[in-house]
Amino acid sequence: MTDPSYHGQILVLTYPLIGNYGVPTEEEFDENDIIKNFESNNKIWVSGLIVGELCDVPSHWRLKYKLSEWMEKHNIAGISGIDTRALTKNIRENGTILGKIVQQPSGPFLGLEFNDQNERNLVAEVSTKKIVTYNPNGSPRICAVDCGLKLNQIRCFISRGARVDLVPWDYELNPKNFDGLFLSNGPGDPATCHKTVKNIQQVLVSDKVRPIFGICLGHQLLATAVGCKTYKLKYGNRGHNLPALHHGSNRCFMTSQNHGFAVDVSLIDQTNYEPLFT
Numbered sequence: 001m002t003d004p005s006y007h008g009q010i011l012v013l014t015y016p017l018i019g020n021y022g023v024p025t026e027e028e029f030d031e032n033d034i035i036k037n038f039e040s041n042n043k044i045w046v047s048g049l050i051v052g053e054l055c056d057v058p059s060h061w062r063l064k065y066k067l068s069e070w071m072e073k074h075n076i077a078g079i080s081g082i083d084t085r086a087l088t089k090n091i092r093e094n095g096t097i098l099g100k101i102v103q104q105p106s107g108p109f110l111g112l113e114f115n116d117q118n119e120r121n122l123v124a125e126v127s128t129k130k131i132v133t134y135n136p137n138g139s140p141r142i143c144a145v146d147c148g149l150k151l152n153q154i155r156c157f158i159s160r161g162a163r164v165d166l167v168p169w170d171y172e173l174n175p176k177n178f179d180g181l182f183l184s185n186g187p188g189d190p191a192t193c194h195k196t197v198k199n200i201q202q203v204l205v206s207d208k209v210r211p212i213f214g215i216c217l218g219h220q221l222l223a224t225a226v227g228c229k230t231y232k233l234k235y236g237n238r239g240h241n242l243p244a245l246h247h248g249s250n251r252c253f254m255t256s257q258n259h260g261f262a263v264d265v266s267l268i269d270q271t272n273y274e275p276l277f278t
Contacts, residue, residue, distance in 0.1 A: 001046050001076075002038040004126040004148035005216065005258065007187040008117030010048040010099055012091075014084045018051040019067035022058030032134050032158055037062075039150040044071065045126065045187075048101045049078040050087065077101045095234040096260065118232070122188030123147045123196070123217070127169040138163035140179035145169060145196065147217050148186025157182075170195040175208035183218025190220040190230045190261055200225040216259050223263040226273050236260035244277040253277070 001011065028036040035041050049071065058066055071078050079101050091097060098114040126148040134154055141163045144154070149166070157164045165178065173181065181203060183196075190197075200222060203210060214222035220230050237257035244255045265275045 001044050001049065002040045003150055003185075004040055004043075004045045005150075005185050005187050007045045007122050007126050007148065008047055008120070009187070010050060010101065011046045012050045012084050012087055014052075014088050017053050017055055018080075020055040020058050021060040022063035023065040023067060023070040024060075024062040025064040030155075032154075034134070034151050034154060039152060041151070044074040044076045046076065048076065050082050050084060050101070051078070051080045052082060052084045054078075054080040091235055096232075096236065117187075118189045118192075120188065121192040123169045123186045123193055126187060128166055129168060131168075131171070132166040134158055134164040134166070135161075136163055141165065141177075142180050142182050143167060143173065143178035144182040145171065145173075145184060145199075145218070147184045147193065147196065147221070149184035153182070153184060153215075169193065171199070173199045173203050175203050175206045175210045178210065181210055181212045183212065183214035183221055185216030185218060185258075187217070189232070190217060190224055193217075193221055196221050197225050217261075220259075220261055220263055223265075223268075227267055227269045229264045229267055230261045231264055233260055233262050246277055247275055 024037045026035065026038065026042050030036055054068065056066065056068075065073070068078065098116060100112060100114070102109055102112070126146075128146045135158045138158065138161050142157050142165070144157070144164050144166050145168075146166050147169050154164050154166070167173075169186075175181075181200075183200070200212070203212065204225060212222060214220070224230060237259055239258075240256045241254050242257045244253045245251070246253065268275070
C-alpha cells in the first residue's frame with residue numbers, strides 16, 4: 001500500500017482475511033533516516049483498498065494501528081465484504097477496469113466520472129522533488145532515478161556499502177557523476193516519461209560507459225531508450241512464481257512480477273541489443 005507503483009489504483013487483495021497483524025508505528029527510522037516499516041515516507045499511495053474480510057481485532061507485538069485506523073489517518077477509502085476472488089476473475093476475463101468505491105448500496109449512480117489515471121504523468125506526481133544523498137561516504141556511487149522508488153531499494157544499495165544519489169524523474173544525467181545508474185519502478189504509462197527516456201539516451205551514447213539497471217518501469221524506460229515500444233497488458237502481472245525464460249539456455253526462472261505494461265522487442269536494435277528474459 002505504500003509502494004508508489006500503485007499510485008492512482010484501487011488495490012484488490014484476494015487473501016480471505018486482511019489486517020490481522022495491524023500496522024506498526026510510522027515514527028521509526030534507521031541510521032540513514034529511512035523509515036523502517038514502509039516503502040515510502042509516511043504515505044499510502046493506493047487510492048483505495050478492497051478486501052473480503054477485515055480483521056477488527058489485530059494482534060502483533062509491533063501493532064500501533066488497526067488497518068482501518070491507519071487508512072482513516074491517511075484519508076484512504078476502503079471496503080470489505082466483497083467477493084474479491086470473483087472480482088479478480090472478472091478482471092482476468094475482461095481486463096483492467098476503471099472503478100470507484102461508492103458509499104451507496106445501489107444505483108443509479110448519477111454524476112460519476114471515470115478518468116484513466118494512466119493519461120496523467122503519475123511518475124512526476126510520485127517522484128522526489130529534490131536530490132537526496134544517502135551514505136555520502138559510500139562506494140560505488142549510484143545515481144537512482146526516482147520514478148516511484150521503493151525505499152527497500154535504497155536499503156539494499158546501502159547495505160552493500162554504496163552511496164546513493166536519489167534524483168527526480170526528469171533530472172539531467174551526467175555519467176561523470178556516478179559509477180552506476182539505477183532506474184526505479186513506478187506507476188503509469190512509460191510513454192509519459194519522454195524526459196527520462198531522453199536523459200537515458202544521453203547516457204547510452206556517452207563515452208563514459210556506465211552499468212545501467214532498470215527494474216519494472218525503469219526497465220521499460222531503458223527498453224524505450226534503445227528503440228523498443230511498450231504496450232498496456234490486458235491485466236498486469238501481479239504476483240509470485242511467474243516463469244521467465246532465459247534466451248539462449250531456455251532455462252526457466254520463477255520470478256516475482258508487478259507490472260501493467262510490457263516491452264515489445266520487435267523493433268529492438270538487433271546489432272547492439274537483444275532480449276535476455278521473456
